[in-house]
Every structure is written in structure tokens, then in C-alpha cells.
Amino acid sequence: MLCFLYGLFNKLNPMQETKLMTEQESLEIIQSMIQKAKASYHDKGISSLLWGSVVTIASLVSFTQKQYDFYIGFDIWLIVLFAIIPQIIISIKEGKEIKVKKYEDETIDTVWMVYGISIFCLVFYQNITPNVSNNIIKNEGWQLTKHFINNLQPDVIITPFVPSIFSLYLILYALPTLVTGVTKKFKPMIFGAIVCYAMFIVSCFTTSKYDMLCGAVAAISCWLIPGIILRKKYLKSKAANV
Amino acid sequence: MFKDLDPILHSQLRLAVMSLLIGVKEAEFTFIREKTNSTAGNLSVQVNKLKDAGYIDVAKKFKDNYPLTTCKITKQGIDAFELYVKNLQGYLKVK
Numbered sequence: 067m068l069c070f071l072y073g074l075f076n077k078l079n080p081m082q083e084t085k086l087m088t089e090q091e092s093l094e095i096i097q098s099m100i101q102k103a104k105a106s107y108h109d110k111g112i113s114s115l116l117w118g119s120v121v122t123i124a125s126l127v128s129f130t131q132k133q134y135d136f137y138i139g140f141d142i143w144l145i146v147l148f149a150i151i152p153q154i155i156i157s158i159k160e161g162k163e164i165k166v167k168k169y170e171d172e173t174i175d176t177v178w179m180v181y182g183i184s185i186f187c188l189v190f191y192q193n194i195t196p197n198v199s200n201n202i203i204k205n206e207g208w209q210l211t212k213h214f215i216n217n218l219q220p221d222v223i224i225t226p227f228v229p230s231i232f233s234l235y236l237i238l239y240a241l242p243t244l245v246t247g248v249t250k251k252f253k254p255m256i257f258g259a260i261v262c263y264a265m266f267i268v269s270c271f272t273t274s275k276y277d278m279l280c281g282a283v284a285a286i287s288c289w290l291i292p293g294i295i296l297r298k299k300y301l302k303s304k305a306a307n308v
Numbered sequence: 309m310f311k312d313l314d315p316i317l318h319s320q321l322r323l324a325v326m327s328l329l330i331g332v333k334e335a336e337f338t339f340i341r342e343k344t345n346s347t348a349g350n351l352s353v354q355v356n357k358l359k360d361a362g363y364i365d366v367a368k369k370f371k372d373n374y375p376l377t378t379c380k381i382t383k384q385g386i387d388a389f390e391l392y393v394k395n396l397q398g399y400l401k402v403k
Binding site for chain 1: 313318319320323324327328330331332333334335336338339343344371372393396399400
């Protein structure tokens with residue numbers, strides 16, 4: 067009777083202490099547990115969806131404003147700034163749910179944090195340097211003017227600007243996306259980053275209006291589509307576990 | 309001549325715990341229990357054995373007023389695990 071109960075216990079509880087293992091079984095346990103640890107975390111895709119949507123909307127609205135010459139009344143890129151609030155809430159909530167911390171996740175989080183800081187620096191650079199440069203050249207006693215070669219229009223005084231600044235944003239968009247894609251072996255993000263680099267090259271040859279379209283394509287391929295795929299995967303795995 | 313396999317690691321549940329922890333920075337007790345499909349009592353005993361051997365660090369704290377136990381592999385644990393795998397490979401090659 068005791069033997070029967072012991073056998074039953076062994077069957078019901080495969081991971082218990084007393085059972086002797088062969089070397090082959092040891093190897094199987096190691097392989098199986100390493101696989102389980104690897105597959106333990108599924109990105110919910112919410113952050114990718116959030117940033118993919120926000121940057122796509124901002125880029126498309128910017129393009130539409132320039133194309134049809136109107137202004138919506140506020141800088142559409144402010145929505146990117148406001149998207150930081152839900153992102154913080156999402157990060158805190160997801161952080162609480164995580165039961166296992168992986169080295170690769172920490173590295174990826176750091177890369178995204180550095181990306182955020184770099185984007186902020188680029189925005190700062192874009193907004194500050196034209197005025198600073200203007201003051202410097204004014205102090206030097208000269209000014210920048212737009213001169214029409216055909217002389218049909220008078221010269222116009224202009225403020226210094228960074229040519230095709232949006233191309234620099236596109237380089238930055240690709241960086242954390244490619245790191246995440248390669249580290250997580252997530253092909254949609256690798257593909258998205260490649261598309262983003264392609265958009266960077268295109269944007270070097272286009273006006274700032276069409277750079278916005280390049281930005282929208284980059285945001286859709288880098289974050290929106292991978293976000294949809296991640297979300298679907300997460301919901302599927304959640305449904306399978308119920 | 310074969311080297312003996314480390315008796316601390318040559319046990320199903322302890323080996324499973326170490327295999328889980330080898331690839332992660334740290335893991336919660338509930339995560340390990342879930343992945344190893346073990347009972348809390350049994351896992352607790354094995355975790356303590358690994359802790360006493362110096363193979364893992366166990367930290368107990370509170371999260372949202374609930375006790376939270378996290379486990380982390382130590383340098384000694386990594387070395388022991390690597391040696392175990394090396395010795396295991398020796399056995400398997402001959403067979």
C-alpha cells in the first residue's frame with residue numbers, strides 16, 4: 067500500500083527530491099528548465115503599440131499640415147511628450163507583474179532609457195542651437211540670408227537651422243529597435259529597424275515635409291507592427307494558460 | 309576515471325532550480341515553484357539546501373504587504389553548476 071502511494075506521489079509530483087536520476091535525465095532537466103526560463107516572459111506589446119501609434123500620428127499630422135498648409139492649433143509633437151505619462155504607468159504595472167529578472171531584459175531596458183535621453187537631447191539641440199547660432203553670428207556682425215538666384219524675389223533674413231534634422235531622429239529610432247530585435251531574436255523588430263535605416267537614407271534626399279512620411283513609415287515598421295504581433299502573441303499565450 | 313557528480317546538484321528539484329537560475333538575474337519563489345511544478349514545502353526545503361551549500365542567495369522582503377522570496381545564483385553556484393555539466397558530459401560521452 068505504501069509502495070503504491072509512493073508510486074502515485076512520484077507520478078503526480080514529477081519534481082520531487084527523492085527520485086534517483088540517470089545522467090540523461092539530468093541533461094533533460096537542465097535543457098527543459100533553461101528553455102522554460104527563456105520562454106518565461108512575454109512582452110505584452112503595449113509600449114510598442116503606444117509609441118508606434120503616437121509617433122505615426124504625430125508624423126502624419128505634421129505631413130498633412132505642411133501639405134495642406136494649415137495648423138491644428140498646437141504642436142502635435144506634444145503628444146509624444148504626454149505619452150511618457152502612460153508609459154511610466156505601464157512600466158510600473160509591468161514591473162510589478164514580472165516574477166523573473168533576466169540580464170538581457172536589463173540591458174534592453176538600459177538601451178531604451180539611453181534612447182529616451184538621446185531623443186530628449188536631440189529635441190533640446192534642435193530647439194536651442196538655431197537661436198544660439200543666430201546670436202553668435204549676430205555678435206560677429208553678419209547674418210544668414212536666403213538669396214534667390216533668379217533675383218525675382220528680394221533676399222530674406224533667415225535663422226540658422228539644422229538641415230534634415232528628422233533624419234537624425236530616424237537613426238535614433240532604429241538603434242534600440244535593432245538591439246531589442248537582435249537580443250530577443252524578434253524578426254519583426256529587426257525588419258522594422260532595417261526599414262527605418264532605409265527611411266533614413268530616403269530622408270537625406272527629401273524635403274522636411276516628406277521626411278515626416280518617412281518618420282511615419284519608420285514608426286509603423288519599428289513599433290506599431292511589432293507591437294501588434296507582440297500583443298497577439300501575448301493574448302494567445304494568455305488564452306492558452308487559462 | 310569519472311568524477312562523482314555533485315550530490316547537492318544531482319537531485320531532480322535542486323538541479324531544476326539551479327538550471328532555472330543559471331540564465332536569469334533573479335527569480336521569485338513562486339516563479340520557480342510554477343516552472344518546476346513542485347510543492348511549496350518541498351521546494352522550500354531544497355532551496356534551503358542550495359542556500360546552505362552557498363549555491364544560491366535567498367532574499368526575503370515584502371511586496372504590497374505580501375512576503376516575497378527571491379532567489380539568485382551565486383558565483384560558487386555558477387562554478388558548481390558548470391562543473392556538474394562538465395562531469396555530466398564526461399559520463400554521456402562514454403555511454
